[in-house]
Amino acid sequence: MFQAFGFSLSVTTPILLMMVLGYIFRQRAMISQEFIRSGSKLVFNVTLPCLLFLNIATADVGALIQPKLLSAATAITVGSCLLLWWYGRNMGPAQRGVFVQGCFRGNMGIIGLATIVNAFGNEALAPAGIYLAIISIVYNLTAIVVLSAAQERSEQSLLLQTIRSTMTNPLLLAIAAGLVLALLGWRLPDWLTTSGRxxxxxxxxxxxxxxxxxxxLDRLKGNRSLIIQASAVKLVLLPAFSVVCGALLGFSGMNLGILYLMMATPSATASFVMAQQMNGDADLAADIIAVTTVLAVVTTTIGLLALRALNLI
Known part of the structure; x- marks a missing residue:
């Protein structure tokens, strides 16, 4: 048990520490809002694509693509959305779609990859990157459906915009380029690899x-009941359900760990942007993101402890 507890802390504590430092630096004006915007843009457009590209380009392609894992994650995401849509049938139009999206859409690109690397090392980055690419598409399309249905109006223009942005997404392009290099067996020059690293x-x-x-957390002003419910689903119920489904399908070790850690991530910041674009309750989306981001470290630690104690990962 102590060994499992130590493993769980080794995965989540560095993430908590870095986020706490970011919060402290912001409060002490050591980093500004402009730094945060620029840094996030740099990560999304340059450094994270480099990370995924380099790890996929040098990996065994056959071991990267896990159809069973990807199919299970897609089915869990879509199935959970249907259940949540039914659950929220009495919510207002502005809250229903935002609530559903906040419950299923996780921050896989940052929190998910960080926890997976801490748990399984850099060799897990390549399969996690493929997972990220496929499930991100599922997230985007599903979010459009639930937000549009909640508003009872068609959002064809936003659907086309989302498809276009998905096709030009730096992360997906980097993953695709890495797969091409891996399939062709091409090797990058050492100087380029070093620079990329x-x-x-x-x-x-x-x-x-x-x-x-x-x-x-100072600006929390939305429906606290919905925030609590969405946080419970996102951080506890959905990850637990995913683990049960994964175990029944025979997943274990890194595959089960990837499924759990991706599903256990806090609500994605993209949820707020999508809610704004589709006239949803953007304040509710922002509140769900803030609360789940803070609590995810605790729930993920407990989840990893349970999985490790049960010898599932």
């Missing part, structure tokens, strides 16, 4: 500092 190594520390610096 310099950028890649910046990714998780910078991203977590930006996440911590952007946190603000």
């Amino acid at each position: 310099y950028l890649a190594n910046m990714t998780l520390p910078l991203a977590l500092l930006c996440v911590g610096g952007s946190l603000s």
